[in-house]
Amino acid sequence: MKNFKILSIILLHVYGLAYAQEKVKSNYDYVNPFIGTEKMGHTYPGATTPFGMVQLSPETNQVPMFKENGQYNAKTYEYCAGYQYGDSTIFGFSHTHMSGTGHSDLGDFLIMPTIGKLDLEPGTADKPHSGYHSRFKHSSEKAQPGYYKVHLEDYNIKAELSASDRVGYHKYTFPETDSAHIILDLISNIYNYDDKNVWTFVRVENDSTVTGYRQTQGWGKTRYVYFAMKFSKPFSSYGHKRYEDVSYNGFYRKFDQEHNFPEMAGKKIRAYFNFDTKKGEAIEIKFALSSVSTEGALLNLATEIPEWNFKQVRREAKAKWEKELNKINISTINEDQKEIFYTAFYHTMLSPVLYEDVDGKYRGLDQNIHTSEGFTNYTVFSLWDTYRALHPLFNLMHPQRNNDMVKSMLAHYEQSVHGMLPIWSHYANENWCMIGYHAVSVLADTYIKGNTDVELDQLIKASTSTSKVKYFDGLGEYMERGYVPEDKSGASVSKTLEYAYNDWCIAQLANAAGEKELEKEYLQRAKYYQNVFDKESNYMRPKLSSGEWRKEFDPLDTHGQGFIEGNAWNYGLYVPHNIPKMIEMMGGKDAFSDHLDKIFETPIEDKYIEKNEDITRDGIIGNYVHGNEPGHHIPYLYNWTNHPEKTQERVRMICETMYTTDRDGLCGNDDAGQMSAWYVFSSLGFYPVLPGSTDYALGSPLVKEAEITFENGKTLKIVAKKQSEKRVHVKKVTLNGIDIKGHSISHFDLINGGELIFEMK
Template identity: 60%
Template sequence: MKQFIFLCMALSGFVATAQTRLIQYVKPIVGTQRMGHTFPGATVPFGMVQLSPETDTISYELNGKYNPDVYKYCAGYQYEDKTITGFSHTHFSGTGHSDLGDILLMPTIGKLKLNPGRSDQPHSGYRSPFSHQNEISEANYYKVKLDEYNITAEMTTSTRVGFHQYTFPKTDSAHIILDMVAGIYNYPDKNVWTYLRVVDDTTVIGFRQTNGWARTRTQYFAIAFSKAFIAHGFANYTLRNVYGGFWGRFDQRNNFPEIAGKQIKAYFDFKTNEGEKIKIKVALSPVSMEGALNNMRAEVPGWDFEKVKADGQQQWEKELHKIEIKGNTITKENFYTALYHTLINPTVYMDADGQYKGLDQNVHRAEGFTNYTTFSLWDTYRALHPLFNIIEPERNADMVRSMLAHYQQSPEHFLPVWSNSANENWCMSGYHSVSVIADAVIKGNAPFDANAALDACVTTARGRKYMNIGLYIDKGYIPDERDGNSVSSTLEYAYDDWCIAQMAKKLGNTAIYEEFSKRAQNYKNVYNPATGFMHPRLADGTFRKKFDALTTIGQGFIEGNAWNYTLFAPHDPAGLIKLMGGNKRFVGYLDSLFTMHLPDKFFEETEDITRDGIIGNYVHGNEPSHHVAYLYNWTDKPWKTQERIRMILPKMYKPTPDGLGGNDDTGQMSAWYIFSSLGFYPVAPGSDQYAVGSPAVDEAVVQLGKGKTLNIKVNNQSEKNVYVQKLLLNGKEIKTPFLTHADLMGGGELTFFMGPKHK
């Protein structure tokens, strides 16, 4: 009887646990349509491998001209496509740039085809039609039926290993194609060199060197097959006589053990029974082929696909449970999909033994920290890293350590701007590593040498030879003649300088605090009171005469126009309000931004990246506007922040393939959703302050570590009750629309009382 009772209790506990599984609400397919640029495949939190399908092969040029579809395929997959060309192991999540797509595998049967063919002629190559009805996309699991071959493809991952499982029909002509030419953003000469070596009839190793967004990138790999292949072959499309010279003595095409060249493809042949599964493990390494083999041995030594899937999904459960919410199903799907997207990047960039390739292209070992890459800092400093300081403090500290290692390995001693795979690509403006570092220091999450970090920030901000910083220092702004993004860069440098000042103040460095506090006011130097906008300024001190505040191209701004960037002084909203003429005018300006009707020419002339996510002239799909709705909190109408937030949330986020109003930008769009749905937002990272908004969840429990939790309760939550009537922290009323980091991290209960009318 006791055993029976115990069994019942155990089963009831199992049911309760199953009911609280949060990955059921994660929809990786969200953002795969239009310009979300997410991928639907498998990965673990911050994993080195992102194993996902490609739905087309896009060349940089089309008929000798730039192919606009390159931007469309930043993640390699578009939901409306009808065919799959294979499954590759590296992807950016939600970026505005196309790259990666390394080590593409494709299972086929029948006549061997080594080119993918065209999407309008699916039988012309190895690609296969597929249906979304036969597609499953979950956290760390992807499954699809390849209709051309009646093959079911499944995939899962560990941190450094991609695990494929292909279920074949009965055939004597089964193939696994390894396409080393394929990749996202294939412009001429992107492949610098590739190498393949067949170790035995179940093991292949190699590397791929590319000159893409990361201009000197080498991806090492090791492949293991669960079944021995009966034959293999190579195709070398390198535009030279690769069989000349001494290599001409050998026929490298059939069953030869190795091959090298710029354009290499390989195939591996099998005989299969009906329903037979061929499993393939692909391990990656930034260091060496031996490193890839060691990563495979360390992480996936066996062939249990379901165990690897379950282990990875349990990692996701652990991370997702750091914030548990109550709400309807749509709210949960939006929330946990957003949280999932925030936990993909940055990615681990080191072998299991701690070795990684540094910016100096030498091999280093991460001592006492995990090394990360994929720092899209122009995007993620705003909300993603502040979110990590709450729910992922140890990881965020390691990310700062990774930035400091980058700085030490940099010949110019510059912190990362947009870095990936031991390369700096200098994309976008600002030096926003300093924001991430300052935010960690200010919020007490700095288990590293904070003074050395301050030195790195100061050296970066004084780097006169780079990105027109010298002009900025000398003149207090960047002249329009010298930089097409002169206004944006000036504004972003001023904010970053303020971050350095706050860090210096925290560390007691008065001289640096005073120097950079003064520099932080440089944002005022590009405000033109005659036009009422931030305005390109010439070297002689005058403002440019030809100026259009609605145009995004050629006006001194990046991914935004003057209307958006005039509001970019997140470190000094009160000063900005005064500069723009006071409270009444500022509120009117904000109102106009959200309600104005854009002329047709805006959509004719604007960049592709600003066409999604627009409300009035507020561009939620581009990050410079992410703090804007919260600026009403510095006026006499803070309730308008609450109104705007609850208007933006359902318009920009839906649990559907087209459910993201713009690029997710390695998690920034999603981090905005997480903060805003919880009811507060970090307007100026580098400050300990959060601006209050309007929570969209019924309740939330945030795990703060060290046994502390923040319990957020929202009374009278509904679509109509968007206005905060009263806010209590541990029973004490908060009189201003602001919270501090200490308020949150102290734990306890944050209670919102909501209503249909503003106070």
């Protein structure tokens, strides 16, 4: 009996250990793709791989770009990623999405499984059964990196999604029926207006293989996406419906082209494929994309997912995410912080996205087909946002991938008739969105940190060429006068400040090359921010082409005051390349610290909110707007005053209030990962205030400990001694036992590994 009791105790202990081990969550398990899917985060919950070309995700509404009276429908803005958590209707699952952007596009090739009477109209969300859409409950949803699942209630169909880099994998489990349908909607799109499609084409190759393409206009002026689609079982019949005048049809109705005819073409097409299914039978679909051709899509499909094994594809997607997420291991004060951190880290790896076939072919900016040589081509460069922290994070965590992105930007430059690096580009299109030429910041930051093998003269040539395109956004006036005049080009102060910073980046490249005259030229241009500083008002201020200040000026107004998405209080502090000089101009360290306090402590008045549709209450602390990028460096500016402890206070406060585990846990658009990159950096205790230099500004780490594994094989352990919610101030910082003097730390010191210790107080 005694032995039996001992055995029982041992078994209970073993089972207890096993249970405890099962409950240990991995970094992968902490990722919550639903964070940011409600309100203005503009993220999507669907399946993708790190930087993958396919983003297979649900569309929860079909909001027209224009209202019936021809006015722009502001509600469309909510659906930049195609999904809003507040919805209860799914219209289908499409293959391309942008994460966290402030503009909409993509949403290519929507697939929707249905049963019963075939209905090719999507219907409207407010009217159940008005079309092929279905209701769903969030309790049936599951989202993990590389996997998404939901139950479509109206059809009793379980939908599961996964993906490889270039192929989306669908699995739909049906009830027993002789009327199962898979709808392929080539009209549906996220930038949702009637004339987006230029042309579509679908070709039925055999009873289980379909190919085709779509050419669209929209935010991307002309965009080609090809596909190859394979079913796991033959369809019994198929057909399509065209939604435009077909009187010019070349067959003159000699054939019934809408049923079992192998070629479908037109501006607006919805196709369907019919099946019989047994109870619990799954129909699987492999859907590959290409920017080049259907042949390229077929090659991508055959190469990446040759077999029918959904579980294996899901496992492989998970393994890719685990590899990336495990590069940083953290311990935190509470579990929520881990969920926020790893979700943010996940969001930083959703763009830019892979943009080439497995053989290296891709469509270039010139709309010709190119082959990448010595690099992997990427697209979706939201550079006004991402040069600030996302690309610097890549230089820390993904240097080789960022090198490929630099080469992708240079390929864009080579294919540009303007002789310009990308401004905001996606899918072989330049959108010219926002201001500055921030690709030069990415080039300089990557070179200065030793992460590119591109010849320096090539970087300089592309950067200087971009900086001298006179017809671009006030740049000619900037070069001639030393500032952008407000009466010649709007948002003139913002443009002047950002051009000056970009020019400083070019000067760093010139310095590295030993080109002293070129360096001198661009250092002079880098001082042009001084030309829009008004000593009398003590603000950056719009100046006219006459050289006079514009008389109507309100430094708190965010509309029509020379700034874009900001005002003179916050955007006027954008001189990252010479912060000491900016502080001197504004009255010295104490006066500048007082100004920073006013920014955080003075609420934006309602009249400014009501006046400007771009502003909401989301992400606002006083006049500091964390929900927008131009101010992301501001909390760290106290480091250059007599009150660096206020940087520590502000950074911790922002981390703890502007990011949560809720579906609206992002305080603004994630902006292609920039908002999340800010959190990752700040949680670790430092931030790149000046991309293009090797320094990071120190803050106050949120983690208790972190271990970072770099691509060079070295590891950095970060320890915050005596860390707690109340201990936000830093007494001392040491790296490998040596005290850090000042409030910055070198990139090269970090990637050499060792132990970085913050002593909290």
